[in-house]
Amino acid sequence: MQQDNLIGVTIGNYKILAPLGQGGMARVYKAHQENLDREVAVKVLPPWFAADRNFVDRFNREARLVARLSHPNIVTVHDASEYNGNLYIVMQLVDGGTLRDRLDQLQALGQTMEVTEAARIFSQLGSALTYAHNEGIIHRDVKPVNVLMDRSGRPILSDFGIAKALAGTKALTRQGAGVGTPEYMSPEQCQGGPIDARADIYALGVMLFEAVTGRLPFLGDNYPALAHSHIYEQPPHPLTLNPALDPPIAQIIQTAMMKHPTQRYQHAIDMGKALQLAADSLLAVSGQQAQASGAFDLSHVATTPLFTCPQCRHFNKPQMRFCTKCGFALNQCRNCGNRNPANNRFCSKCGRSLLMFQ
Numbered sequence: 001m002q003q004d005n006l007i008g009v010t011i012g013n014y015k016i017l018a019p020l021g022q023g024g025m026a027r028v029y030k031a032h033q034e035n036l037d038r039e040v041a042v043k044v045l046p047p048w049f050a051a052d053r054n055f056v057d058r059f060n061r062e063a064r065l066v067a068r069l070s071h072p073n074i075v076t077v078h079d080a081s082e083y084n085g086n087l088y089i090v091m092q093l094v095d096g097g098t099l100r101d102r103l104d105q106l107q108a109l110g111q112t113m114e115v116t117e118a119a120r121i122f123s124q125l126g127s128a129l130t131y132a133h134n135e136g137i138i139h140r141d142v143k144p145v146n147v148l149m150d151r152s153g154r155p156i157l158s159d160f161g162i163a164k165a166l167a168g169t170k171a172l173t174r175q176g177a178g179v180g181t182p183e184y185m186s187p188e189q190c191q192g193g194p195i196d197a198r199a200d201i202y203a204l205g206v207m208l209f210e211a212v213t214g215r216l217p218f219l220g221d222n223y224p225a226l227a228h229s230h231i232y233e234q235p236p237h238p239l240t241l242n243p244a245l246d247p248p249i250a251q252i253i254q255t256a257m258m259k260h261p262t263q264r265y266q267h268a269i270d271m272g273k274a275l276q277l278a279a280d281s282l283l284a285v286s287g288q289q290a291q292a293s294g295a296f297d298l299s300h301v302a303t304t305p306l307f308t309c310p311q312c313r314h315f316n317k318p319q320m321r322f323c324t325k326c327g328f329a330l331n332q333c334r335n336c337g338n339r340n341p342a343n344n345r346f347c348s349k350c351g352r353s354l355l356m357f358q
Helices: 053-067 099-108 115-134 162-166 197-213 223-232 247-256 268-293
Strands: 014-022 027-033 038-044 077-083 086-092 147-149 155-157
Touching: 014 038, 053 077, 053 086, 099 147, 099 197, 115 155, 115 197, 115 268, 197 247, 197 268, 247 268
Parallel strands: none
Antiparallel strands: 014 027, 027 038, 038 086, 077 086, 147 155
């Protein structure tokens, strides 16, 4: 399927406007839902999936289950259907980039994620995963590209249920392997065995490792090499890659990435709480040290939310009116044209809500 084939086409109630991205199994488009006059995201799968009726049944069943989820850190599923031999799923539009974008930006700057930012993001992801797990749904493919970011920096998990629907699909599954992304797969997934919620916790640990050290725990050119590492090798100690990292953070990562599921956190929210507690302790110590030295308390700086430029995905501070990278107006009122600071919720000129246009 060529990208241009769907641009301008209306499928169901959704007019495809522009491509948003492409993964290994689908294209994602920005679309306009004409009957409700709103913008949405539409994920379209290649046509060969629709030819597998067993997959279609699994896809529809998983879509119905995921559509029931209601959590601020889980993407809302609006619809799922089939058009001209293509399965598609319609979701809430989240246009602040992805966690992958954020990690790439930090890497380009030669930086790693601050603990306070990591705690904010991963505690919310832990809450989202625990909610889904309690509803009987395992994600199976937790990775940075599946963590969408809204303009306030809130993480939103996407692609729930897709990996389960893909299980058994000959086009994607490797012999003896589970479905997922090798860099983030748990040992039990790599072995193709049964998995539970703790596989998602392992993947969350891999993402946290990557965020605070600047690299993945295991590197390899192919699936067998990565699978072998996840199953048999110990990851590098986080402190060897980032000596400035606080030891409790390293311990949280190591616990989440234990080879045997019983030795990990048993609930994702527990990992998030441990991380938030460690971050709060660091802030408290930093504040005491600043007070003792007579310095200003700057602990709030690290927790200030960043706002993503809709044009180039660069992260900007709340008070900025224009992107510091490309110059795009970050929060322009569509009613009167006033260019507001990125964190404004209402236009400072006409008073209209700015959020309703996002």
